[in-house]
Amino acid sequence: MTQHPSFPVSAILEKRPSSSPWADAYWRVTNILVGESSEQTHDMRLLQKQGDTEQYLYPGLKVTLYVDECESYYHNMMSPNPSCYVITDQETDQAPIPFLVSMSFDEAHSYQEGGKEIYAVEIPSELYQWVENYVLDHYFPEKKRKRKLNDWKKTGGNIRA
Numbered sequence: 001m002t003q004h005p006s007f008p009v010s011a012i013l014e015k016r017p018s019s020s021p022w023a024d025a026y027w028r029v030t031n032i033l034v035g036e037s038s039e040q041t042h043d044m045r046l047l048q049k050q051g052d053t054e055q056y057l058y059p060g061l062k063v064t065l066y067v068d069e070c071e072s073y074y075h076n077m078m079s080p081n082p083s084c085y086v087i088t089d090q091e092t093d094q095a096p097i098p099f100l101v102s103m104s105f106d107e108a109h110s111y112q113e114g115g116k117e118i119y120a121v122e123i124p125s126e127l128y129q130w131v132e133n134y135v136l137d138h139y140f141p142e143k144k145r146k147r148k149l150n151d152w153k154k155t156g157g158n159i160r161a
Contacts (some may be wrong), residue, residue: 004066007130008036010059011098013075013084014046029086029119030055034126044095058098061086063127065103070139072104073131074150082128083120090117103131146152 012031018024047055063084065073076082085108088096096117102108103123112118123131 004064005134006062006064007127009034009061009063009084009101010057011061011101011121011128013056013058013096013098015054015056015095016067021026027090027119029063029098029121032084032086032101032121032124032127033057034124044097061098061101063101063131065131065134067138069104069107070135071141072106073135074080074139075140076105077128077132077135081120082123084123084127086119086121088117088119093150113132123129148159 001147007095010033011029012033014028016026016032017024020026043130045054046056049055084100084107085102087102087108088099089096094127096119100111108118108120
């Protein structure tokens, strides 16, 4: 059985009042903290409150890497704004609850298609280096091959010549 490397992280989410009549609050991920949390629980904890703005810590998350996602990691790392994707469950008018942090845009997009709320946030340098090393060790781009075209004159328009 293949062991998948994991990197412990915590997410910091910020809640601000919304000016929209359809939502009471606006949420966003402000930061990813790397390393094990000293928190014994995986529940959110209020970090600070300034006026109407609140910041919450969500400890106990991890980034897990998979060989079959290396191409997506590579493209994420080479993009103008490489990101961590915090994937959350969110009930209407409730706080988002992060359950996964991914480095794969493809994985995040799949969860988004399934109705999950996704937050992109800048990758901390320590996490970036860890993913970069993994990609360098495991990603081997396939050589692009030119597709061979059929000669329609020789085959008489028959595709299966």
